[in-house]
Amino acid sequence: MKKILGIMTAAMMLAGTAQAEFPERNIENIYPWGPGATMAASQVIADAMGSELGVNISVVSTPGAVGTKAFQTALEKPADGYTIFDGYVAPLVLQPMMGNADWTYKDFKPLWSGTSNSFAIVVREDDDRFADFPALLKYAQDNPGDLRYSPGVTGGLPHMVAAKAMQTSDAVAQVVPYPEIDNAVKDLRGGILDFIVINPGVYAANKDVVRPLAVLSELEGASATYDGAPRVQDFDIELGMTGLSPMGWNWWLVRSETPDDVTAKLRDAMGAALARDDVQEKLLNMGYVPLGYGPDQYEEVVGPVAEELQSGIDAIGWEKEQLSK
CATH class of the missing domain: 3.40.190.10 (Periplasmic binding protein-like II)
Structure with a gap:
């Protein structure tokens, strides 16, 4: 009897593990702007990445507060990999610099860079x-x-x-x-x-x-x-x-608390999607250049952007001074 109970318990545990296999359901990409060409570019990546994972990834337009509303929305979701941040430079780097957000780019786990315009x-x-x-x-x-x-x-x-x-x-x-x-x-x-x-x-x-x-x-x-x-x-x-620094770009992210195994699956799927010739061709035809930076390059690529964006803010100040003369 004990042997039978042990077998049943093991079977139930295996069933539970199988049911918990990520991903079990569709995934959302929280996009920070209104519908348009850049959203369509993100959907191209989402469709290809979804096909790698065997689920649908929908790009959800969540505009407002210069992109920070989308980040706030995504931060309120569980750190389970079912919510991806479409991390555009404005809400990810620029708005925190200007004191309009209480996060920095270091507060997230990076997947892959998306595109630049x-x-x-x-x-x-x-x-x-x-x-x-x-x-x-x-x-x-x-x-x-x-x-x-x-x-x-x-x-x-x-x-x-x-x-x-x-x-x-x-x-x-x-x-x-x-x-x-x-x-x-x-x-x-x-x-x-x-x-x-x-x-x-x-x-x-x-x-x-x-x-x-x-x-x-x-x-x-x-x-x-x-x-x-x-x-x-x-x-x-x-x-x-x-x-x-001088262009619009996005880097797909998840919350820092997301389990490592889930993050790894998302990274593998996005990397495979971006490597596809048909995906690259679609993006280029839309006017967006696939960047191809991987998760391990996140710090070295994104880190210098804040400093250089400050020089752009300073340049606007210089412009005002010149025009006031």
Whole structure:
């Protein structure tokens, strides 16, 4: 009888272990912005990763508070691997720097980096005043504040990167804020603005009416997303920011308390998904460059970003000082 009970107990324990095998159910990726091209890029990765795990991974749009609402939402979920943070640079690094979040990038377990979307400075397609980016800089150096530009919302990452690029060359232009970059595109076309700072999605939707002068990134793949437009460094001009600092990017994360075996499965599945040729092709066709940084590179890649973003914040301060003279 004892032998039978022992066998039954062992069988029940094995059944329980099998039932607890991760993942048992679908997974959510908490995405910090509204629906759009970047969300679609995350869903491409989620679909491929889900197929590796044998479950569905849905990307859940949770906008608000410059991305921090999504992080707060994910932090309220159990640390069981069924909730992934779509860790964009703004809520992960920038907002904590500015005192708008009580976490740092060190408070999470990294999976893999996702994609990057580099910014570019563009002019109206038929604007023949500036043959290239050096010509625009020369004009801004000789005529401080005459040119008007917009990065969309002021104070955000595109504004930081543009201000830093201008500061590095001692060139000054008047910044004009817009709640939506699409409105800035309209005013660029109407001659109200001289140049704007855009991302690949906006460029793809307006490439017939704008002309890229310079891509604000060191990544070789960034040029391809703007149809081969030159990068700032191709003119032997210093951008003033390196690595991931001058661009939008995301790194998928889980809570630090997530069990190591669960984290390992998620890492393996995401790495396999990102290595697939069809996934890389889809992302590139959408204008997003797969980064390919693994979990062991998280600290060395993300760590320097905060320091360089501070230089972008300082560049905005410099811009204000120059315009007040």
